[in-house]
Amino acid sequence: xxxxxxxxxxxxxxxxxxxxxxxxxxxxxxxxxxxxxxxxxxxxxxxxxxxxxxxxxxxxxxxxxxxxxxxxxxxxxxxxxxxxxxxxxxxxxxxxxxxxxxxxxxxxxxxxxxxxxxxxxxxxxxxxxxxxxxxxxxxxxxxxxxxxxxxxxxxxxxxxxxxxxxxxxxxxxxxxxxxxxxxxxxxxxxxxxxxxxxxxxxxxxxxxxxxxxxxxxxxxxxxxxxxxxxxxxxxxxxxxxxxxxxxxxxxxxxxxxxxxxxxxxxxxxxxxxxxxxxxxxxxxxxxxxxxxxxxxxxxxxxxxxxxxxxxxxxxxxxxxxxxxxxxxxxxxxxxxxxxxxxxxxxxxxxxxxxxxxxxxxxxxxxxxxxxxxxxxxxxxxxxxxxxxxxxxxxxxxxxxxxxxxxxxxxxxxxxxxxxxxxxxxxxxxxxxxxxxxxxxxxxxxxxxxxxxxxxxxxxxxxxxxxxxxxxxxxxxxxxxxxxxxxxxxxxxxxxxxxxxxx
Numbered sequence: 001x002x003x004x005x006x007x008x009x010x011x012x013x014x015x016x017x018x019x020x021x022x023x024x025x026x027x028x029x030x031x032x033x034x035x036x037x038x039x040x041x042x043x044x045x046x047x048x049x050x051x052x053x054x055x056x057x058x059x060x061x062x063x064x065x066x067x068x069x070x071x072x073x074x075x076x077x078x079x080x081x082x083x084x085x086x087x088x089x090x091x092x093x094x095x096x097x098x099x100x101x102x103x104x105x106x107x108x109x110x111x112x113x114x115x116x117x118x119x120x121x122x123x124x125x126x127x128x129x130x131x132x133x134x135x136x137x138x139x140x141x142x143x144x145x146x147x148x149x150x151x152x153x154x155x156x157x158x159x160x161x162x163x164x165x166x167x168x169x170x171x172x173x174x175x176x177x178x179x180x181x182x183x184x185x186x187x188x189x190x191x192x193x194x195x196x197x198x199x200x201x202x203x204x205x206x207x208x209x210x211x212x213x214x215x216x217x218x219x220x221x222x223x224x225x226x227x228x229x230x231x232x233x234x235x236x237x238x239x240x241x242x243x244x245x246x247x248x249x250x251x252x253x254x255x256x257x258x259x260x261x262x263x264x265x266x267x268x269x270x271x272x273x274x275x276x277x278x279x280x281x282x283x284x285x286x287x288x289x290x291x292x293x294x295x296x297x298x299x300x301x302x303x304x305x306x307x308x309x310x311x312x313x314x315x316x317x318x319x320x321x322x323x324x325x326x327x328x329x330x331x332x333x334x335x336x337x338x339x340x341x342x343x344x345x346x347x348x349x350x351x352x353x354x355x356x357x358x359x360x361x362x363x364x365x366x367x368x369x370x371x372x373x374x375x376x377x378x379x380x381x382x383x384x385x386x387x388x389x390x391x392x393x394x395x396x397x398x399x400x401x402x403x404x405x406x407x408x409x410x411x412x413x414x415x416x417x418x419x420x421x422x423x424x425x426x427x428x429x430x431x432x433x434x435x436x437x438x439x440x441x442x443x444x445x446x447x448x449x450x451x452x453x454x455x456x457x458x459x460x461x462x463x464x465x466x467x468x469x470x471x472x473x474x475x476x477x478x479x480x481x482x483x484x485x486x487x488x489x490x491x492x493x494x495x496x497x498x499x500x501x502x
Contacts (some may be wrong), residue, residue, distance in 0.1 A: 018394070018424075020456040022417030022463060028087050028096050028450075029462040032073050038082065038105050040112025043136040045078030048426035051459040053081070054435030057450035058121040060151075061180055064443035065092045068152040069450050070117040070129050071462050074106070075426045075433070080113030082106040084131050088152030093448065093466035101146035101155035103131045109144075109158070112136040116436075120186070122178030126216065127152050128186055130161075130176040139167040143174055145188055147217045161188055161211045162223045168197040171209075173309070173436075177240040179275070180316075184216045187276055189226075189238040189250055200259040206234020208252060212276050226250075226279045227270055232258050237309040237436075244319045248272040249347045251312040251323060254283050265289040267310050267325050269347045286343075286350045291336050292328045294363045296395050296423070297384070302431035303422070305382075306366035307336070309436045313369045313377075320344050322408065324367040324379050330355040335363040338381050340408050356402050358413050359385040364400075368440035370447055377404040378447035379411070380440050386419040397422040399438075399451050416449050416465055424458040434460060443467060 029052045039047060052071045060066035067089050074082035083106040087096040100107035103114040111133035119129045127148040134141040144158035162171060174190035188211045195204030207228035213220045229235060233256040240250050250270040257263045268283035291307040310325035320342060327339035338356040343349060357364035362384040370378045379402045387396040396419040402411040425432045439450040446467045454460045 018421050018456045019418055022420075022453060022455070025417040025453075025463040025465050026093055026096075027461055028069060028464050029071060029073065029085065030098065032083065032085075032106070033098070033100070034083060034106040039074070040105060040135065041137045043078060045076045047082065048075050048077070048459060051075045051426040052085070052462050053426065053433055053452055053460060054116065054437060055439050055450050055452060055462045056118045056437070057439040057441055057448075057464075058119045058127065059441040059443060059448070060121045060125060061123050062125065066090050066121070066125070066151055067093060067441070067448070068119050068121060068127050068148075069096075069439070069462065069464070070119045071452075072115060072117065072435075075428070076113065077427050078429065080115040080134065080136075082113065084114045084117045084129070086119065086129060086152055086155070090151065092443070093464045097153060099152065099154060101129055101131070102157055103133050103144055103146070109133065111140070111142065116172070116174055118175040120176050120178040122183045122186065123180055124183035125151060126178070126183060128176045128178055128217070129155070130174050130188055132171055132174055132190070139165050141165075141171060143171050143188070143190055143223075145176060145220070159217075159220055161220060162192070162209065168195055169193070170196045173237050175239045177242065179242050181242060181246055184214055185212065185275060186217060187212045187240045187248065189240055191235045191238060193234060202232045202259040204234070204258065205229070205231055206236065206255070206258075208235040208238050208250065208270070210276060210279075226276075227252075227283060229254050229256065229283070232256065234258055239312055241312055241314045241321070243314060243321075243346055244316055245346075246273075246275065247346055248276055249312070249314075249321060250279070251310055252283070253289060253308050253310065255308075265308065267323060267341075271347055284347060286323050286341050287339065287353050289325055289327060290329045290333060291326045292333055294336055294365045296432070298389065298392055298395065303365070304428050304431040304433045304436070305336070306436050306438070311367050311369035311437070313371045315371045315375055317373070317375060319346065320371075320407070321347050322369060322371060322377060323350070324356060324369045326365050326367065327353065329353065331360065336365055338364050338367045338379060340379065342408055354408060356411055357381060357383060357400075358402065358411060359383055362387075366434070366436075366438055368438045368449070368451070370440040370442045372442040372445045372447065374445045375407075376445060377408055378402070378440060378442065380416065380438060380449050380451065382434070394421045395423050396420065399449065399453065401447055401449060403447065416451070417453060417463060420454045421457070422454065424454045424456070425460050
């Protein structure tokens with residue numbers, strides 16, 4: 001006789017199927033166009049086939065139907081990707097045509113891997129993308145920029161802005177900005193670490209480097225340092241925007257006490273009033289970056305977020321500047337949220353940080369930022385508010401768009417697409433990884449998110465919400481305002497010499 005003591009008890013309810021599509025979103029990425037035989041040495045890492053991370057997007061200033069996005073494809077667990085892929089649309093994001101610049105071997109370049117892509121479109125329609133490229137098994141690294149004169153359908157052979165074979169020198173976190181006031185001027189900026197071969201070198205530095213073209217990319221001036229915070233310090237995440245009066249503002253994080261157990265990070269800006277010929281002698285502080293990091297609250301695995309990559313945007317009508325970053329000050333350093341600061345004098349002075357994310361009981365991370373033509377402000381970010389704490393099999397993450405019509409005093413939330421399982425994302429040194437940054441632009445009064453989500457069980461993919469894309473859920477909440485003593489806690493090992501963000 002068979003005995004079954006629990007046969008009359010219902011079993012656990014099966015988890016609902018994970019979403020394979022998202023309402024209102026257009027998938028932009030696809031499977032890699034190359035054969036896996038093109039990839040270089042593993043160097044102890046694992047590749048995530050077809051997984052994409054870290055997108056950037058640009059909108060044509062003269063044609064809002066024309067946009068170009070870039071991202072990493074075939075991400076490695078120990079840094080970089082097999083290739084950088086770009087996609088262009090000429091119908092406002094309904095359809096996309098993919099192509100690649102010759103950065104890495106898988107896209108007909110000469111380096112093993114590429115990472116940290118960024119894209120910009122100038123007022124004449126010429127497009128630019130930049131990438132950091134490197135070999136996996138030897139110190140052979142370069143900063144490359146490529147130009148497209150046909151709207152991103154094809155890309156010209158890259159030009160080299162900097163090249164290093166010294167193992168103690170490493171570049172990181174580059175961006176490119178086409179001057180919206182002059183099609184001949186384009187600016188590139190990145191950080192370059194010294195003393196990389198010696199862990200926690202108190203003499204190591206990480207100055208900001210800059211290069212520009214003044215002839216539409218026919219040639220580039222030699223790269224040069226524009227700001228050095230000194231020994232035991234570095235810059236990271238340099239990004240240039242151009243004010244309506246032509247002033248360049250470079251957003252960056254300045255990290256000091258870099259060899260110490262608890263370094264200090266300050267969101268800062270540099271200014272140039274002569275198109276990059278000269279720059280501020282000292283960095284202008286926006287605020288301390290008081291992030292504590294994000295992890296899986298149910299299993300404890302780390303999440304590599306955009307904690308050291310702030311976002312900047314300018315109101316082209318009145319020159320107001322906005323900066324958003326990941327910060328835990330609003331919860332007493334219990335969890336990261338999204339902070340926002342504003343400048344109305346070209347970046348010389350900044351307002352006290354206010355909180356953007358409206359669900360204060362869960363971490364929020366990896367912000368992107370844009371200002372619409374009517375002055376409205378948009379901030380996108382991820383959070384866990386749609387996750388079920390009792391579901392031990394998944395970690396559901398959602399991308400949100402918070403908009404403000406009053407200069408950042410209050411915000412209203414809209415869910416973008418829907419929740420997805422972060423545990424299906426690729427890993428970077430053991431942490432879930434969607435990218436150190438995501439992207440957001442505006443067309444007229446409409447915000448256009450461009451970001452990574454994970455359909456079903458993967459791989460991670462890039463999505464775009466075009467104008468008219470379906471919003472899901474909305475609610476208004478006044479921004480919480482809080483002043484806390486400047487404090488720093490938690491392990492912040494990721495930025496330190498010996499650990500890059502590639």
